[in-house]
Amino acid sequence: MFERTYVKTVHYTESVNQEPQVTKPICISKKNLSNVENLLCVEHPPFMPEYKNPCWRNVNGQLRCLPYFMLVGMDKSGSSDLFDRITKHPDILGNSGILGKETWWWSWMRYGFDLMKAVKIRNFEDYLNFFNNSTRVIDSPAKTDKDGFHFAIAGDGTPMDAWDFRGWTQIPQNNGLKEPKVLTPDLVYHVNKNVKLIIIMRDPIERLYSDYYFLDLAGKSSLAFHSSVVTSIAVLEKCLRAKSMLTCLSDRKNHLAWNKAARIHVGFYSEYIKQWLRVFPRGQILFLRTEDYSADIGSHMDQVFHFLGTRPLTSSEMTSYGIDLKVKKHVTKSKLKKGPMLEKTRALLSSLYDPYNRKLAEILKDDRFLWKDQRSKNCKLQGKVTC
Template sequence: MNLSTPTPTNIEQQTQTLINHYQKATLIKPDSATLYQDIGNLYRSLLDFEQAIVYYLKAIELKPDLFSVYHPLNFLLQFVSWSSEENKNQILTQGIHLLKQNIIHQPNFPFAHVVLGRLYAQQGELEKAKDCYQKASFKQINRSYPDLIQHWNSSTQRQPNFLVIGLFKCGTTSFYSYLIQHPQILPAVTKEIRYFSTDTINDLDYYLSHFPAISHQNYLTGEATPNYFMFPNVAQQIKKWFPNIKLILLLRNPIDRAISGFYMANKFSNQYLNKSLNDIHHLDINLVKKRIADIKEIGELSLYQKIELINQWLDYLRNIWRQNSDINHEIAVHIDHSLYIDYLPEWFRVFPKEQLLILKSEDLFTDPATTMKQAYHFLGLPDHPLTEYRNANRNKYPPISPSLYQQLADFFRPYNQELEDYLHRKFHWD
């Protein structure tokens, strides 16, 4: 196997060199918000989340309507609580001041309220955070469903009726966008709240503030966080709060999901890596299996939730990132996430089968109208065909070699068979 990639040391050195070049460019163009966004992206690729946040905030300061930076900023803010107290306070104080000003100048951009809510939440100001989320939701509903505002009741907390629990690269973004176009489904303030997987705040009211306070019972609401499916103990947490909630899971051909996940991860990684599977004809399956075993033994996901172990977790991620010159290490995590049978039984141990709808991603891709009709029926809603089913993620990746595809097919076959036996259902992924 010949994979042309820089050594781990060179990867970091070249990234830092690029950061230095961009920083020099800001001296020439100090008002260029996109330069600061690019620097933030590079720091994010190095897992230096503090610096990434600092540069994202600077980009927003220069260009408040640079909307593309708000979502990555909101995602990274969940890590700020793991910074030193001094750095944390500085980031949060600066961010809150900046976002409060931006909201004044961007009244038609509800997501700014969401980011401000995240900043307040990390500061421990939960009441202010809840107020921000409700303001964002109010603006969303007022814009899309103005007639419903008469049913808005700030003293009412609306519980979610459904959750889309997975999975990455299985079409959840498109699926959720179709769902919320139904006239009886109201969106959460953001598609992925990530409360049960990566949030460190344990407050039911805080979670519920992400949903519209509409008292009218003819409407449903919910969110779609595709990593809920893989996190340990999430099923029990959801059951504790919402015992009657309906869950939707999309499953895709595990080979296609793993390859798509590989390319998505590299898209957001260092551009010097620029990895491709074009020239890979064979994986060292023993190394892949060892890496998967390491993931499960180390408890990568559970570490993510334990604030006292965050530094070790980040160090672990950085070490894995440095090892990514070995394609077997990098693709293993994406293969692991495609071993659906390893995660599914936990959900059925907690929830009755009547509360979990499993959809085949390929059906959504090829016949979205029929698939959505099935989802609406599951939720107790009448069908609502759309005039257009637009693909929310149109990324295309080069095909892998036939030999690699066959090797992966052979690897996944027993797991797929076990899944089909468990569900008494055929997926026809061979």
């Protein structure tokens, strides 16, 4: 069990290439105006070196474990398929959340809401309980080598954690602020600073179209989708007249409006990636692109297992465990039955997202995240020489 204390944390400069500099403690004595735990004011015992996964024993001697890795984004970018393949590795475990993957805790349940409604507030102990079954396996003789080292690891695959910062106003360190200062990345770092992070991103235009049909939002046609996009953009533009982009993207009222129209806010990847790189070193985050992953699943899984430091699998093992299957899980079947996106909608979304794609490519120093290849592909499908 964590105990209340004042602890030091770290503050990162705006440059994503600079290392963190330790500054004054950010645990504050302001009155907590919500029922949400003040995670920056708690500290846990050191993790046990005989466990690869971050684990410790509480005052009752019970083994408690956090996830070794978090697959935090993005929605409708193939995260469910990826997490399913990752946890087919015999030494990698999931959790007892949705699909054995999503805990919904960091971005939703700790604040008392989910996508659309209020729910019971869940505390940190509730979060740890998602990993009870995994902890038992991690501690078992089957996952312990002859030297007593426990080599199995567990993961959390909640994609909303990457971008849904609506709960920022309930974080005590943000009391009285007009813009968020402490966000999910700060909290995750505080309790698990060495956690490995995986973020998979898809062309934001295609992601939005898939997401729209997946959630069965305002209509079931390309024309209804266009109308929903126009509505959602108007909500964002109105907000930006008075607030910063990050604040608008983290606004609860805006989320309610977008959740009933088109969730354009999820696609501004650079705004969210900046927040994760503000806190975590670049080498601690594996960035993947959905289009590349789909084209070559096998090599990407090798890359993921290497990143996680787990035992590499042979080709025959990848096949026997079902890791390199061609068929993908959780495909949005309703979208497959629909016609193509209207050209005017695609043009509108290109104008919306392209500046942020350029920022993302600059941050990651990788032009693949401009998604120019997808633009060319769509041009060819439309019978155009150029777009």
